[in-house]
Amino acid sequence: MKKIIIDTDPGIDDAMAILLAHASNEIDLVGITTTFGNTSIENSTRNALYLKDKFALQATVAQGVDVPLVLPASPPATAIHGNNGLGNINIPSEQTSQVINQLAHDYIINTVKAHPHEITLIAIGRLTNLALALSKAPEIASLVKEVIIMGGAFGFNGHSGNLTPFAEANVYGDPHAADIVVSANWPVTMVGLDVTQQSIMSTAYINDLKSKSSKYGAFIYDISEFYAKFYHADLGLDGFYVHDASAIIYAIAPELFTTRKGNIRVVTEGVAEGQTLFKESDRVFPIDEWSDRPKQKICTNVECDKLLNLYYNTMI
Numbered sequence: 264m265k266k267i268i269i270d271t272d273p274g275i276d277d278a279m280a281i282l283l284a285h286a287s288n289e290i291d292l293v294g295i296t297t298t299f300g301n302t303s304i305e306n307s308t309r310n311a312l313y314l315k316d317k318f319a320l321q322a323t324v325a326q327g328v329d330v331p332l333v334l335p336a337s338p339p340a341t342a343i344h345g346n347n348g349l350g351n352i353n354i355p356s357e358q359t360s361q362v363i364n365q366l367a368h369d370y371i372i373n374t375v376k377a378h379p380h381e382i383t384l385i386a387i388g389r390l391t392n393l394a395l396a397l398s399k400a401p402e403i404a405s406l407v408k409e410v411i412i413m414g415g416a417f418g419f420n421g422h423s424g425n426l427t428p429f430a431e432a433n434v435y436g437d438p439h440a441a442d443i444v445v446s447a448n449w450p451v452t453m454v455g456l457d458v459t460q461q462s463i464m465s466t467a468y469i470n471d472l473k474s475k476s477s478k479y480g481a482f483i484y485d486i487s488e489f490y491a492k493f494y495h496a497d498l499g500l501d502g503f504y505v506h507d508a509s510a511i512i513y514a515i516a517p518e519l520f521t522t523r524k525g526n527i528r529v530v531t532e533g534v535a536e537g538q539t540l541f542k543e544s545d546r547v548f549p550i551d552e553w554s555d556r557p558k559q560k561i562c563t564n565v566e567c568d569k570l571l572n573l574y575y576n577t578m579i
Contacts, residue, residue, distance in 0.1 A: 265408075265514055266381050268294040268371060270327070271507075272388035273310040274301035275344050275490040280387055280413075280507035281311075282479050285320050286577050289515045294323040294374060296367035298388040300436050302339045302348030304329035307388075310348050312358035317482070324360065327367030327392040331437035333531075340432070343493050350489030368395035372403055379406045383514060386444070387413040387507040388433055394440035397447050404449040413510035414441065415455035415527075415539035419563040422456040430537030431456050434529060438537045442529035445539075451559040453527065454510045455539065458520060458565040462509065465502035466491065468571065476579045483578070505570065512570050513562065519573070521564035526553035 267290055271277045284292045295315070297308040308326045315324060330336050345351035363370065371392065375382045384407060386393055393410070396403060414433035416423050426432040434441040445451055469491070473484040487503065494500040513520055525543035530536055541561055542553040 264289060264291040265383050266291045266293050266378060267383045267385050267514060268296060268374060270296045270298060270367070270384060270386040270388060270392050271311065272298045272300035272302060272307045273314065274307065274348055274388070274507070275350055275486045276507040277301065277387055278310065278314060278349060278486060279483060280511045281314055282318060282483070283508050283511045283574060283577055285318060286479065287511070287515055290511070292320065292322045293382070294325065294370060296325045296327055296370060296392050298327045298367070298392055299329045299336060300340070300388045300433065301344045302341075306348045308362060309354065309358060312360045312362070313354050315360045316358055318478070323370065324362050325365050325367045325370035326362045328395065331389065331391055332394060332439045334437070334439070337436055343490065345489050350486040352485050367392040368399060371396040372400040375403045375406050380408055382407055383409045383411060385411045385510050385514060387510055389436040390414070390433070390440040390444045391437045394437070394443040397443060404447050407449050410444070410449055410451045411510050411513055412444070412451060412453045413459065413507050415453045415561070417455060417457055417539060417541045417561055417563070419457035420461055422460045424538070425456055427537060429535055431539070434539055435537030438529045438531045441539075442531060445527040445529065445559055446556045448557050451527070452513060452522065453539070453559065453561045454513050454520070455561065458562045459506040459509045460504045461565050462505040462567040462570050463500060463502045464505055464571065468502065468575070472575060472578060479578045505574070508574055509565070509570065512573055516573055519566045519569050520562045522560045522562055524558045524560050526556045527559050527561065528553055528556070
């Protein structure tokens with residue numbers, strides 16, 4: 264089983280990803296570190312604890328910071344995830360479980376050092392916690408097994424951005440952190456909009472999951488109703504894209520994805536702020552702030568039907 268820490272801002276699709284990791288026989292969900300983005304840090308942490316209590320997760324929960332490294336925080340995505348982050352379902356104000364007395368980046372550092380070459384970090388929110396962990400303890404880069412990021416967009420399959428024409432929301436939310444994380448000397452795979460927007464969980468799919476999954480189906484149906492309404496109003500979709508769960512599925516079944524390897528950088532200012540840029544060529548250009556960075560992987564295609572079947576079969 265892969266030992267993973269999910270860095271997350273739950274978030275409807277985050278919750279669906281966390282539950283997939285919990286349900287999978289391939290994954291040992293060691294920890295959940297919270298960040299801001301889809302909702303406030305207070306809401307995202309409460310939501311993580313709520314999921315821990317409701318579904319008996321064994322994962323440790325550690326709360327992260329509530330602001331990007333450099334830029335001011337953008338407002339929560341309430342139009343997509345609701346005021347409480349989980350589609351405005353009823354959530355108890357008090358949770359039985361509590362966060363540990365460590366900030367998220369310290370928990371990441373300590374856990375990676377305690378389990379060298381065993382921990383996969385799966386980041387499905389802003390990358391601030393990972394950047395802070397690297398800044399405080401750069402030696403963890405050589406101790407992490409793998410870093411999987413739901414973020415970015417490189418123009419494959421016609422997908423180039425969802426918050427701006429060229430920027431994906433998680434990267435845009437803290438572009439300086441994202442640039443640090445993708446430039447670090449650890450193995451990164453970016454599962455971006457190029458593939459996450461290829462897979463759609465339709466209304467029929469969610470209805471079927473509700474009827475077949477006694478443990479998770481009704482909850483997923485309830486939280487995703489708000490999410491699906493946004494996608495229908497905004498894009499005319501019958502259903503919604505499979506963003507965060509795609510990163511978990513990459514950890515479980517990477518063979519479902521086509522990848523390319525090259526240098527990645529993130530634009531940190533100007534009209535293209537948050538854009539992810541991929542250099543596949545080995546040529547060193549006269550001005551080249553890519554070539555001294557490690558080569559990382561990006562996902563460029565996915566077997567959508569197999570991805571949806573894997574999620575469905577894991578959850579039932």
